Amino acid sequence: MPKQSPIPDELDKPFYDACNEERLVIQYCTSCRRYQFPPRPGCTRCGNNASVQWRQLSGRGRIVSRVVVHDTPTSSLIPEQPFNVAAIALDEEPDIIMLSHLPGTPVDQVPIGAAVEVIFETTPATGQKVPEWRVAG
Numbered sequence: 795m796p797k798q799s800p801i802p803d804e805l806d807k808p809f810y811d812a813c814n815e816e817r818l819v820i821q822y823c824t825s826c827r828r829y830q831f832p833p834r835p836g837c838t839r840c841g842n843n844a845s846v847q848w849r850q851l852s853g854r855g856r857i858v859s860r861v862v863v864h865d866t867p868t869s870s871l872i873p874e875q876p877f878n879v880a881a882i883a884l885d886e887e888p889d890i891i892m893l894s895h896l897p898g899t900p901v902d903q904v905p906i907g908a909a910v911e912v913i914f915e916t917t918p919a920t921g922q923k924v925p926e927w928r929v930a931g
């Protein structure tokens with residue numbers, strides 16, 4: 795499914811640079827010992843900027859919910875309708891959710907609870923890679 799190319803800014807550039815190397819990284823606060831996503835200038839819990847660092851994840855998660863989109867306002871996605879939007883809970887921090895179209899999984903056949911693994915798709919406009927997820931195994 796063709797995706798729009800994100801334009802990285804100062805805050806999320808480490809995330810997108812890692813995507814281009816096919817690595818999934820998110821912020822981790824060493825004071826609170828917790829991950830956070832999307833990126834913020836500092837820890838959203840303790841407010842400390844210096845304790846936030848980027849950490850690489852396993853790229854594994856589980857499907858916790860899903861919807862099927864039949865009527866998107868995004869013109870580039872209209873030819874792909876209907877399509878999946880699944881919520882992926884990360885193995886390292888299940889409170890953090892990333893969204894996926896689950897390429898390769900037909901609509902209405904999304905296995906809730908199934909393990910998924912990250913892949914990286916190249917967006918056509920700029921070549922920026924973005925994370926996507928597929929059912930593992």
Ligand SMILES: [Zn+2]
Nearest residue numbers: 823826837840
């Ligand atoms: Zn913190």
